[in-house]
Amino acid sequence: MTIEELWQSAIGEIELSVSKANFITWIKNAKLIAKDGGTCTLEVPNQFTREWLENKCNTLILKALRNSSCDVKKVAYVVASRRPLDISPPRVEEPAVATESQLGFLSSTINESTNLNPKYDFSSFIVGSFNELAHAAAVSLSKPENIGKEYNPFFIYGGVGLGKTHLLQAIGNELIRKHPGQIKVKYISSEVFTSELISAIRIQKMEDFKRKYRKIDVLIIDDIQFLAGKEKTQIEFFHTFNALYEANKQIIISSDRPPKAIPTLEERLCSRFEGGMTVDISYPDFESRIAILKQKLDTFDFTLSDEIINFIASKIQKNVRELEGSLNKISAYYKTTNTVPDLTKTKELLKSLIVRPPKRISPSKIMDTVAEFYEIPLVDIIDGGRKKELVKPRQISMYLLREELHESYPSIGKKLGGRDHTTVIHACDKIEKARQADENLGMELNLIKERLYNA
Numbered sequence: 001m002t003i004e005e006l007w008q009s010a011i012g013e014i015e016l017s018v019s020k021a022n023f024i025t026w027i028k029n030a031k032l033i034a035k036d037g038g039t040c041t042l043e044v045p046n047q048f049t050r051e052w053l054e055n056k057c058n059t060l061i062l063k064a065l066r067n068s069s070c071d072v073k074k075v076a077y078v079v080a081s082r083r084p085l086d087i088s089p090p091r092v093e094e095p096a097v098a099t100e101s102q103l104g105f106l107s108s109t110i111n112e113s114t115n116l117n118p119k120y121d122f123s124s125f126i127v128g129s130f131n132e133l134a135h136a137a138a139v140s141l142s143k144p145e146n147i148g149k150e151y152n153p154f155f156i157y158g159g160v161g162l163g164k165t166h167l168l169q170a171i172g173n174e175l176i177r178k179h180p181g182q183i184k185v186k187y188i189s190s191e192v193f194t195s196e197l198i199s200a201i202r203i204q205k206m207e208d209f210k211r212k213y214r215k216i217d218v219l220i221i222d223d224i225q226f227l228a229g230k231e232k233t234q235i236e237f238f239h240t241f242n243a244l245y246e247a248n249k250q251i252i253i254s255s256d257r258p259p260k261a262i263p264t265l266e267e268r269l270c271s272r273f274e275g276g277m278t279v280d281i282s283y284p285d286f287e288s289r290i291a292i293l294k295q296k297l298d299t300f301d302f303t304l305s306d307e308i309i310n311f312i313a314s315k316i317q318k319n320v321r322e323l324e325g326s327l328n329k330i331s332a333y334y335k336t337t338n339t340v341p342d343l344t345k346t347k348e349l350l351k352s353l354i355v356r357p358p359k360r361i362s363p364s365k366i367m368d369t370v371a372e373f374y375e376i377p378l379v380d381i382i383d384g385g386r387k388k389e390l391v392k393p394r395q396i397s398m399y400l401l402r403e404e405l406h407e408s409y410p411s412i413g414k415k416l417g418g419r420d421h422t423t424v425i426h427a428c429d430k431i432e433k434a435r436q437a438d439e440n441l442g443m444e445l446n447l448i449k450e451r452l453y454n455a
């Protein structure tokens with residue numbers, strides 16, 4: 001395996017474990033430049049990136065490299081020295097683009113004024129029952145006559161890697177492709193939006209900030225759940241939101257959960273979000289997973305037998321990003337060996353994605369995860385009173401302790417503040433019934449489990 005292939009394979013794995021924003025900011029511009037014995041040397045563009053990777057991502061990077069080459073023991077980070085005077089063709093000022101194209105499957109150039117990545121379009125988006133509604137709504141929104149009307153705001157939610165960002169960006173891309181220069185679109189993550197907002201507040205440039213956003217016709221804000229808990233930001237966001245909304249600007253928002261389930265989201269903001277069109281994307285069914293794999297395969301230079309495709313689709317169920325990840329792994333193998341793996345080899349290659357050794361999760365892990373999800377201190381869940389916002393997480397903790405760990409009712413009662421076993425039985429029944437009746441609750445439980453098993 002060449003070092004480039006090793007890095008491609010590792011990066012394919014890393015991409016699955018970090019958010020897209022983090023991936024683009026920190027990982028994408030790093031490059032594996034040497035492997036000397038057990039030491040891999042990564043070149044990064046600046047000192048800041050180096051520190052960040054060293055402190056926060058080292059384990060992840062090391063693990064990914066080791067999964068592809070088990071003799072790797074250590075990762076060293078070096079900051080790229082400024083290039084010596086260039087004697088090769090004049091390609092100054094374009095280093096980022098060059099790196100991207102070296103990375104093949106990541107290649108695409110982000111539009112500077114819209115922040116949109118042109119690779120996300122409707123034609124590459126597979127539609128199945130799991131995302132049908134979201135897709136249909138997105139398609140109507142990509143027609144200028146519909147923007148700023150009844151789908152305003154457009155709120156789309158669903159778990160990680162299920163295509164929210166893809167769909168959001170497809171709307172923007174479609175609008176600017178069909179109506180170049182006529183509709184101003186801006187895509188922004190809620191983290192970036194928040195930090196712009198904060199600095200505008202700090203330097204008293206709110207008017208400039210509002211003016212800037214008022215020029216936009218379609219504002220796309222990804223992953224709005226990050227606004228949770230930031231009170232001041234929410235208030236300012238609310239005003240900006242209203243200003244845009246009243247000027248008939250289209251606002252498109254994504255989140256990992258429905259507005260009501262975002263803890264500490266200001267009431268007014270929540271009802272504003274709910275005032276437009278809210279759709280969810282759920283998990284792809286088996287047929288959709290097959291369709292996704294087949295379509296993605298078209299972009300690779302090898303094919304796979306139906307047996308292997310079926311195998312992947314039956315084993316990798318979590319999300320679309322992992323389906324892509326499995327093909328990236330096979331592709332790395334294909335590039336090294338020039339052969340397509342057979343079923344046995346495929347199983348081996350995808351081991352890290354498939355074999356989910358039944359992780360030992362502990363009762364306290366469940367309770368911590370629930371507390372963290374609802375942003376309520378664990379002590380309040382255990383010992384707090386009967387306030388509604390405490391009772392629900394408490395009952396969910398009981399339910400999960402029962403469902404996931406098969407704990408006895410009395411022992412669950414003991415863990416949650418010494419409550420009687422009949423209270424626990426009642427709670428478990430209640431959550432089970434509510435789960436069947438209320439889609440949102442089902443979604444919340446899935447998200448909590450996702451955190452529980454994938455943390």
Ligand code: ADP
Pocket residue numbers: 020124125126127131158159160161162163164165166167292320321324
């Ligand atoms: P999210 O924003 O929900 O976490 P993304 O939009 O980043 O998910 O999707 C993860 C990856 O899966 C992306 O590469 C995206 O292109 C791909 N993807 C997601 N849904 C689909 C789909 N329905 N058809 C084709 N590709 C998809």
Ligand code: MG
Pocket residue numbers: 020164165166222
């Ligand atoms: Mg996303």
